[in-house]
Amino acid sequence: MRLAVAALLLGLTMVVTGDEGDNDPCVYEALPDNDAVLCKGLKVSYPELGNLGCMVVPECNNYRQKITYWTEPIVKFPGALDGATYILVMVDPDAPSRSSPKARFWRHWLVTDIKVRKLRPRLLWDEGADMKKGKIQGQELSPYQPPSPPAQSGFHRYQFFVYLQEGKTISLLPKENKTRGSWKMDRFLSRFHLGEPEASTQFMTQNYQDTLNHQAPGGSSEPEDKPEPR
Numbered sequence: 001m002r003l004a005v006a007a008l009l010l011g012l013t014m015v016v017t018g019d020e021g022d023n024d025p026c027v028y029e030a031l032p033d034n035d036a037v038l039c040k041g042l043k044v045s046y047p048e049l050g051n052l053g054c055m056v057v058p059e060c061n062n063y064r065q066k067i068t069y070w071t072e073p074i075v076k077f078p079g080a081l082d083g084a085t086y087i088l089v090m091v092d093p094d095a096p097s098r099s100s101p102k103a104r105f106w107r108h109w110l111v112t113d114i115k116v117r118k119l120r121p122r123l124l125w126d127e128g129a130d131m132k133k134g135k136i137q138g139q140e141l142s143p144y145q146p147p148s149p150p151a152q153s154g155f156h157r158y159q160f161f162v163y164l165q166e167g168k169t170i171s172l173l174p175k176e177n178k179t180r181g182s183w184k185m186d187r188f189l190s191r192f193h194l195g196e197p198e199a200s201t202q203f204m205t206q207n208y209q210d211t212l213n214h215q216a217p218g219g220s221s222e223p224e225d226k227p228e229p230r
Contacts, residue, residue, distance in 0.1 A: 026060035031204060035157065041199035043076040044160055045134070056155070057205035065208035072109065072144035076134035077162050077199050085165040086114040086198070088136060090144075090158065095181060097153040103181035108145045108158065112170040114138035141172050142180065151207045158205070161197040168192050 030036065031054045039054040046052060047070055049063060057063050075088060090109035094101050115138070116131050130137055149156040170192055176183065188194075 026058055028058055029056040030054055031056065031202070035202065035204070038159065039201045040197075041077065041079050042160055042162060042201040043074075043078075043134070044201055044203065045074040045076070046070055052203035053201040055203050057203060059211050062208065064205050064211070067205060068146050068148045068208075070146060072136070074134040075131075075136055075160065077131050079199060080116045080131045080162075082116055084116050085167070086116070086131065086138075087112045087163040087165050087170060087194070088114060088138070089161045089163070089185070091161075091183070091185060092147070092149075092156050092158055094149075094154075094156040096150055098155065098157075105183045105185040107142050107180040107183045107185075108147070109140075110142035110172070111136055111138040111140050112165060114165075141170070145180065147205055149205065149207050151209045153207065154210075155204045155206045157202050159202040160200060162199045163189075163194045164198055168194075 031039075036054045043051045043053055046067060048061065048066070049057065052073075057067055077086070080086065088109065088111040089107075091105035091107055093104045093106075095103035095106035114131055114136060147156065147158050172188075176188070
């Protein structure tokens with residue numbers, strides 16, 4: 001009896017861990033090298049998936065659908081400076097598709113005034129270090145909107161950037177508040193004299209309905225006119 005139970009458990013372990021072969025959809029796939037260059041010092045973690053930095057959301061366990069309704073991820077910036085203030089930006093540069101990004105950069109999340117207080121001696125739990133621990137607290141100019149790539153639009157990159165705010169008062173123009181799509185991110189950064197990001201990362205996913213038509217993450221061949229992502 002014990003041998004039968006052990007054999008059953010071994011069989012289940014082989015299925016879960018992907019010992020069935022190279023076609024197992026639960027394998028975490030790294031981003032291509034040309035996309036991986038963006039991954040610098042930032043960790044973005046979702047429930048069940050863990051840190052998705054430089055990864056493709058796997059097909060297993062319906063993760064590509066789950067991520068469309070999960071709340072905001074845990075964003076950790078271990079290199080955050082004590083006493084500094086930061087801006088967090090999340091965008092989709094591939095809206096509505098990577099081959100025809102007419103609505104880039106779709107603004108999924110914009111948080112300003114993220115303060116990192118100086119740690120006081122012997123108080124290593126000081127809540128001011130939240131950004132180092134992954135809890136983002138600040139002014140949400142654009143509340144978090146989950147990745148929702150349109151069906152048949154191929155893989156989308158979801159990019160996260162952290163900028164040093166340096167005492168500036170950040171705001172969106174009225175016309176920027178009317179829509180999240182076609183955001184002139186470069187003009188926004190220039191308007192507030194924001195330089196290179198202090199940290200960044202990205203991950204890729206596609207619509208969960210496109211699993212049967214799986215395509216390599218590097219591009220897409222869908223028609224140009226697609227519904228806008230949400």
